[in-house]
Every structure is written in structure tokens, then in C-alpha cells.
Amino acid sequence: xxxxxxxxxxxxxxxxxxxxxxxxxxxxxxxxxxxxxxxxxxxxxxxxxxxxxxxxxxxxxxxxxxxxxxxxxxxxxxxxxxxxxxxxxxxxxxxxxxxxxxxxxxxxxxxxxxxxxxxxxxxxxxxxxxxxxxxxxxxxxxxxxxxxxxxxxxxxxxxxxxxxxxxxxxxxxxxxxxxxxxxxxxxxxxxxxxxxxxxxxxxxxxxxxxxxxxxxxxxxxxxxxxxxxxxxxxxxxxxxxxxxxxxxxxxxxxxxxxxxxxxxxxxxxxxxxxxxxxxxxxxxxxxxxxxxxxxxxxxxxxxxxxxxxxxxxxxxxxxxxxxxxxxxxxxxxxxxxxxxxxxxxxxxxxxxxxxxxxxxxxxxxxxxxxxxxxx
Amino acid sequence: xxxxxxxxxxxxxxxxxxxxxxxxxxxxxxxxxxxxxxxxxxxxxxxxxxxxxxxxxxxxxxxxxxxxxxxxxxxxxxxxxxxxxxxxxxxxxxxxxxxxxxxxxxxxxxxxxxxxxxxxxxxxxxxxxxxxxxxxxxxxxxxxxxxxxxxxxxxxxxxxxxxxxxxxxxxxxxxxxxxxxxxxxxxxxxxxxxxxxxxxxxxxxxxxxxxxx
Ligand code: SF4
Ligand code: SF4
Numbered sequence: 001x002x003x004x005x006x007x008x009x010x011x012x013x014x015x016x017x018x019x020x021x022x023x024x025x026x027x028x029x030x031x032x033x034x035x036x037x038x039x040x041x042x043x044x045x046x047x048x049x050x051x052x053x054x055x056x057x058x059x060x061x062x063x064x065x066x067x068x069x070x071x072x073x074x075x076x077x078x079x080x081x082x083x084x085x086x087x088x089x090x091x092x093x094x095x096x097x098x099x100x101x102x103x104x105x106x107x108x109x110x111x112x113x114x115x116x117x118x119x120x121x122x123x124x125x126x127x128x129x130x131x132x133x134x135x136x137x138x139x140x141x142x143x144x145x146x147x148x149x150x151x152x153x154x155x156x157x158x159x160x161x162x163x164x165x166x167x168x169x170x171x172x173x174x175x176x177x178x179x180x181x182x183x184x185x186x187x188x189x190x191x192x193x194x195x196x197x198x199x200x201x202x203x204x205x206x207x208x209x210x211x212x213x214x215x216x217x218x219x220x221x222x223x224x225x226x227x228x229x230x231x232x233x234x235x236x237x238x239x240x241x242x243x244x245x246x247x248x249x250x251x252x253x254x255x256x257x258x259x260x261x262x263x264x265x266x267x268x269x270x271x272x273x274x275x276x277x278x279x280x281x282x283x284x285x286x287x288x289x290x291x292x293x294x295x296x297x298x299x300x301x302x303x304x305x306x307x308x309x310x311x312x313x314x315x316x317x318x319x320x321x322x323x324x325x326x327x328x329x330x331x332x333x334x335x336x337x338x339x340x341x342x343x344x345x346x347x348x349x350x351x352x353x354x355x356x357x358x359x360x361x362x363x364x365x366x367x368x369x370x371x372x373x374x375x
Numbered sequence: 376x377x378x379x380x381x382x383x384x385x386x387x388x389x390x391x392x393x394x395x396x397x398x399x400x401x402x403x404x405x406x407x408x409x410x411x412x413x414x415x416x417x418x419x420x421x422x423x424x425x426x427x428x429x430x431x432x433x434x435x436x437x438x439x440x441x442x443x444x445x446x447x448x449x450x451x452x453x454x455x456x457x458x459x460x461x462x463x464x465x466x467x468x469x470x471x472x473x474x475x476x477x478x479x480x481x482x483x484x485x486x487x488x489x490x491x492x493x494x495x496x497x498x499x500x501x502x503x504x505x506x507x508x509x510x511x512x513x514x515x516x517x518x519x520x521x522x523x524x525x526x527x528x529x530x531x532x533x534x535x536x537x538x539x540x541x542x543x544x545x546x547x548x549x550x551x552x553x554x555x556x557x558x559x560x561x562x563x564x565x566x567x568x569x570x571x572x573x574x575x576x577x578x579x580x581x582x583x584x585x586x587x588x
Contacts, residue, residue, distance in 0.1 A: 044428040093551040229418070336432070340424045357414075 008115060010150060020139045025192035025324070026104055030273040031066045038065070040332070041339040070267075076262035080224075082165055084259065088165035091269035093260070096158020100143065100274045103151045106144040108206040110291050110320040111298070118312050118313040122298045122326035136291075136320070137206050144205045145197075149190060154237070155271065156182040157241070159247055162268070163256035174256035177346070178240060178247035182351035185237040185244075188319055191361035192230035195368040196286055199223050209290030220287035220328075226364045228287045230357055235279040236334060238352070239272060243341035246349060280330035281323075288326050292317040317350045429508060452536035453565075459519045459532040462510050463561070464554040466571045471575060472542035472555060473529035478502040480530060487513035501578060512538040532586040535565040 010016060035050065039062065051062035058064070067146045080089055113136065114122070116129040141147060156178060160262060163175015169234025191239035197203055200211045200220075212219050236245040257268045295303050295320060300310040310318075344352065388449045396402035414420070434440040445452055454460065476493035494506035515538075523533050534557075541547045553560065557571050 040432065044432045046431060046435060046443070048442055048444040050447075100565075188386040336425055336429060337421070340428045341421065 005132060008134065012132075012134045014105070014138050017136070021104060021138060023111060026274060027102070029071075029277050029331070030270060031343070032063065032157070033273045033276060033335070034069065034269070035063055035066050036331075037335050037338075040335050041058075044336070044339050049162070050222050054340055071330060073266040077260045078264065079259075083167040085165040085167070088161050089259075090264075092158050092162035092165055093264045093271075094158075095161055096155050097267045097271040097274075099151045099158075100157040100271050100278055102279055104281070105139035105147050106137070106141070106205055107278075107347055108137035108209055108290060111318055114312060118316075119311055121309045122312050122315075124297065124299055135206075139359055140204070140206060141200075142204050145193065145203045145282075145286075149186070151329065152275075152278075153232070155183070155187060155275070158268070158271065158294045159256045163188060166256070166259040168259050170253040171256050171258045174247045174249065175203040175254050176259070177249070177253075178256055181237060181244065181246060181349065181353075184350060185234045185357070188230060188353060188357035188361050189234035189238065191358065191365055192227045192234065193286065195224050195227045195364045196220055196360075196374055198365070198368045205285050205290070207293060208286055211292070212287070212289045212292060213226060214291050214292045216289065216292060216294050219289040219292075224287070224364070224368070226261040226360065228283075230361050230364065232283060233352075234357060235283065236337065239275045239279060239347075240336075241272065241276070241334075242338045243343050244349065247347060250345075276331055276334050277327060278332065283330055284323060288330075291323040293318050293322045305327060396570060456533075456536050458535060459517050459522075460534045461512065461520070461536045461538060461560060462515075462532055462549060462554055463534050463557055464508065464551060465531060465573045466557075467577055468572065472504060472508070472528055472551065473577070474505050474508060474525075475501055475527060475529070475578070477503045477526060479524040483520045483524040483538060485518060485520065486514045486516045488512075505551060508554065510548060510549045510554070512549055513544060513547040527578065528575040533569055534561045536560060538560075557574050560577060 020169070031199070039049040039051075049062070050065045051059070053059075053064040053068045055064060055067075080086060113134045115126050115132045116132060122128050139147070159178035160175045163171045163173070163178070196208070200208050202208055202211065208220075216222070240247050257265055260268065291307055295301050296313060296315065297308070298312070299307065300315070301308040391405055391406035393404040395404075435442055447548060467473055468528060469474040474491075476491055478491060478493070479490050481487075481489040488511040490507065490509040490511075491505045492507035493503045517532070519532055521530050538547060557566055560571075
């Protein structure tokens with residue numbers, strides 16, 4: 001192997017791709033969301049929101065507030081209640097942060113890059129030079145979305161363990177609420193995706209993106225509109241944010257992290273925001289065509305029989321940019337929903353989960369199965 | 376409509392009475408509001424709510440249409456004329472203090488935060504003046520009694536400023552000199568409007584008042 005081969009071999013290794021993905025995309029977006037949430041809510045409520053944090057004259061509309069927050073959280077007292085279970089108390093934030101990081105491994109963030117073809121237009125039919133190809137998906141496994149379900153359910157243990165270990169009634173209540181909510185909504189969530197699995201015939205996110213093709217009429221939101229609404233609803237419940245923020249319940253129980261302070265609390269906070277990004281990524285992948293740009297094939301735009309050839313490098317750039325745009329838009333939508341709707345009561349929450357989402361998801365599944373059988 | 380007042384709060388609409396019983400006028404058949412599917416699904420309501428919030432969002436992001444936030448401390452909203460702010464000591468024509476150290480204000484002060492050390496004054500027509508006059512603005516409850524009790528309009532709270540944040544408690548104590556330095560405690564326009572001199576008659580006739588009278 002030559003040196004270039006070695007470089008590409010290292011670049012293509014899962015660990016490197018994962019670290020780059022987390023550091024270049026996930027963490028910056030999640031950090032920005034902590035600022036965007038406050039700014040956006042302020043704008044929706046006719047306020048200005050945090051706009052003052054600055055480094056010298058650089059103010060950037062207050063974006064630097066997340067830096068100030070991080071510095072504050074690091075220097076705050078790390079308090080552990082006397083009667084708390086020390087080990088579990090320390091473990092809980094890690095338990096809720098680690099899974100959301102890992103889950104990103106199954107999201108295809110772009111097409112396969114062929115380094116030798118970057119400057120040329122890839123013809124659709126003839127084989128390309130595939131040496132040193134880099135697949136922009138960390139983990140290409142056939143059971144990709146099952147992996148996602150399995151991993152994200154683990155994140156729930158973080159809140160339950162935090163509630164249990166804190167030795168605090170309110171924290172325990174928050175933990176219990178978190179587990180009951182997750183249990184109710186995980187079911188509807190899985191079943192609503194089931195329809196997509198049936199139509200697309202795969203569990204592998206990359207294959208789902210390929211199936212959806214650059215034609216928007218093929219995208220998940222068009223073939224499975226009901227599943228989209230159900231999954232979006234259940235996914236917001238999964239992030240434990242308003243209108244489903246019962247585990248947190250600021251006005252009454254403050255939540256499973258009531259005893260946490262400083263960076264440990266910051267980890268719960270960060271996990272919540274990363275989950276928003278992750279949910280947006282999953283919805284873009286399964287329902288909005290993933291990295292597909294409308295009408296952009298591997299060799300360029302193809303609209304109504306005419307082709308506008310575009311080189312491979314630009315295609316990759318546009319596709320990665322498109323997925324980022326979709327994710328950012330969905331994050332914006334989630335924040336908008338969070339600041340629009342009031343909170344559900346626990347009984348309404350259970351009602352919505354078990355009596356509406358679940359039957360609708362089952363109905364959607366059976367309808368899809370029927371249509372698939374007939375066609 | 377005796378029952379109407381007892382109806383649950385959510386039925387704000389007029390009660391539609393379908394029929395009234397012949398035997399008892401209070402027994403009526405009324406139309407019940409049953410939720411229709413689009414209400415149950417929340418979706419139209421969600422869309423409507425999002426429409427409102429997003430209208431505000433984009434209106435504010437693009438044109439700052441509705442926000443009325445005042446960017447304190449760069450922008451300040453002037454206090455109303457009767458606002459009780461920081462204290463100041465009014466001056467005589469010769470720029471000395473009007474206060475005659477009568478001790479009315481420290482006596483009436485409910486927070487006990489005025490410290491006055493009286494001293495002889497050269498002008499025998501006035502007799503006394505405060506050698507030390509200090510107000511602890513942290514202890515002050517801003518009641519304004521000191522101003523009302525003063526017999527010679529020597530103390531006022533019309534500076535239009537409030538006590539600022541300090542790092543040490545002693546910094547919040549205003550000395551006589553500070554309270555007489557109107558230029559540094561008041562905004563120029565407020566000072567120009569309110570002046571440093573009182574309109575009340577200034578007492579005292581000078582050091583040789585016995586010989587003159
Ligand atoms: S305003 Fe009231 S509390 Fe303050 S110094 Fe005057 S009398 Fe005392
Ligand atoms: S009441 Fe007026 S004159 Fe008397 S001590 Fe206070 S400020 Fe001076």
C-alpha cells in the first residue's frame with residue numbers, strides 16, 4: 001500500500017469517521033441549539049433573548065453564550081448529595097449522553113466518495129474507479145435502524161438511574177415518569193417505522209436513502225405520510241421536551257436531574273439537544289430522502305429528460321449540504337413546536353400514546369401490508 | 376338561565392336548549408358539544424398555533440416588529456417625575472449645603488440609615504450644619520420620609536437615578552460631598568430641568584446678624 005492508500009484507509013476507518021462526524025457536525029449544532037432555543041423562543045415571544053455574550057467586540061448576536069454557559073458549568077460546584085448512591089449518580093449522565101453519540105453511527109451523512117473521481121462527472125452505467133472509496137456512513141449494518149432503537153432505549157436508563165440514585169422524591173418521580181413515557185412511546189415509534197420497512201424492504205439507512213431516490217415523489221413522507229406524523233410525535237416525546245416534558249416538569253418536580261449541578265447537569269442538557277439533532281437526522285433519512293437533493297443524480301441534475309452534468313466533488317458537497325439543511329430545518333421545527341404547545345397532563349399523555357398513536361400505527365402497518373400484498 | 380352560571384368553564388358558547396320539560400322548567404335537554412375528529416387529532420390547532428408563533432418569529436427576526444425590549448444600560452427609559460431615586464443635598468447660593476442639621480430626617484428614617492454629625496456654622500443666623508452627612512443606600516427603603524420631614528428643602532430624591540450595584544457594602548454609602556456633587560450623580564438634562572437651588576426662602580443673614588439687627 002502506498003502512503004495515499006494508507007491515509008485513505010485511516011480516513012475510512014469507523015472510529016475516525018465517527019469522531020469527525022461528532023466533532024464537526026453534531027457537537028457544534030447541539031451547542032448552537034442551546035443558544036438557538038433561547039433566541040428563537042425570545043423572538044416568538046416578542047423578546048430579544050440572550051444577545052450579550054462577547055469576546056471583545058465580537059458579539060455574533062449572542063451566539064457566544066454557549067461558550068459562557070460551558071465555562072460557567074465547568075467551574076460550578078460539582079455537588080453530590082450525601083445520601084445519593086455515588087457510583088450511579090456519577091454514571092447516570094454518562095449513561096444518557098453516550099448512547100446518543102453512538103446512535104449517530106448509523107446515519108448516512110452523504111454518498112460514497114470516490115477520491116479519484118472528484119473532478120469528473122460519474123457516468124451512471126459504467127463502473128467507476130472505486131479505489132480508496134470512503135463511505136460517509138460510520139457503521140454500515142443491515143439492521144441499522146434496529147441498532148438505533150436498541151441504543152436510544154439505553155439512553156432512557158440515564159434518566160431512570162439519575163432519578164433513583166439522587167435520593168430525592170422529585171428526582172425519583174421524574175425518573176418514573178421518564179420510564180413510563182418512554183415505554184409508551186417507544187412502541188408507537190417502532191410500529192410507525194414498520195410501515196417504511198415494509199415499503200422500502202430494508203432496515204439499512206443507506207439502502208433506504210437509495211430507495212427513496214432523488215425524486216421527491218418517492219420520499220418517505222409521500223409514501224408514508226401517516227407514519228411521518230406518528231413518528232415525529234413519538235420522537236418529540238422521546239426527547240422528553242415540551243409538550244411531552246413530564247419527566248422534567250419544571251413547575252412541579254423539576255425533574256430527574258434536580259440534584260445535579262455543574263457539568264454533570266450539563267451532560268443531561270447536552271444529551272437532550274443532541275437527541276434533537278439525532279431525531280432530525282433520522283427523520284431526514286427515513287422520510288425526507290436523506291442526503292438526496294431533488295433531481296440530482298450521481299452525474300448531475302436530470303429534469304424532464306435533460307441533464308445538467310455536475311462533477312462528483314460538487315455532487316457530494318451538495319448532498320452533504322442538503323442533509324445538513326434538512327436536519328437544521330427539522331431542529332428549527334422541533335424548537336418551534338416546543339415553544340408553541342403547552343404541556344400535556346399525564347393522563348392525556350398516556351391517552352395519546354396508547355389510544356391514538358399505537359392504534360394508528362397498527363392501522364398504518366396493516367394498510368401498508370395490504371397495499372403491498374395487492375400490488 | 377339559572378344553570379348557565381354553573382356551567383363548566385370551557386363551555387363559553389351559548390347553551391343551545393333543545394327542549395324544556397313541562398313539569399319542571401329546570402329540566403332541559405341541551406345540545407352537548409362533542410369533539411370532532413379534527414379537534415381530537417390536535418393537528419389543525421397545532422398548525423394554527425405554529426402559524427401564530429412563526430408569524431411573530433419571522434416578523435421579529437426580519438423587522439424587529441414587536442419587540443419592545445429596552446437595551447439597558449445603553450438605552451435608558453427616563454423615570455417619571457415623581458420617582459424617588461438616589462438622595463441629593465440641595466445647595467445655597469454660595470454652594471454650601473442647605474441642611475441645618477436639625478436631625479428631623481435621621482429621626483424619622485425607618486431604616487435608620489442617615490448619619491449626621493452636626494457642627495457650628497460661621498453664619499450665626501443658621502447656627503448649625505452637618506459636618507458629616509451619610510446615607511447608606513443599601514439600607515435605605517426609599518420611603519421618602521426624609522424628604523418630607525425636612526423643614527428647609529435640603530434633601531431631595533429627584534436625581535432620577537437609582538442605587539447602582541457595588542462590589543463592597545461600604546461603596547453604597549453616599550457622603551455629603553457625593554450628594555452635593557449634582558453633576559456626577561445626575562444626567563445633565565435632568566439636572567438642567569431640576570436645578571441645584573431650592574425655590575424656598577434661604578435662611579441666614581451672614582455672620583454679623585446680631586450687629587445688623
Ligand atoms: S428614603 Fe426613607 S429610608 Fe431612605 S434615607 Fe430617607 S427616610 Fe431613610
Ligand atoms: S431634615 Fe433637612 S435640615 Fe434637617 S437634618 Fe435632614 S436634611 Fe438637614
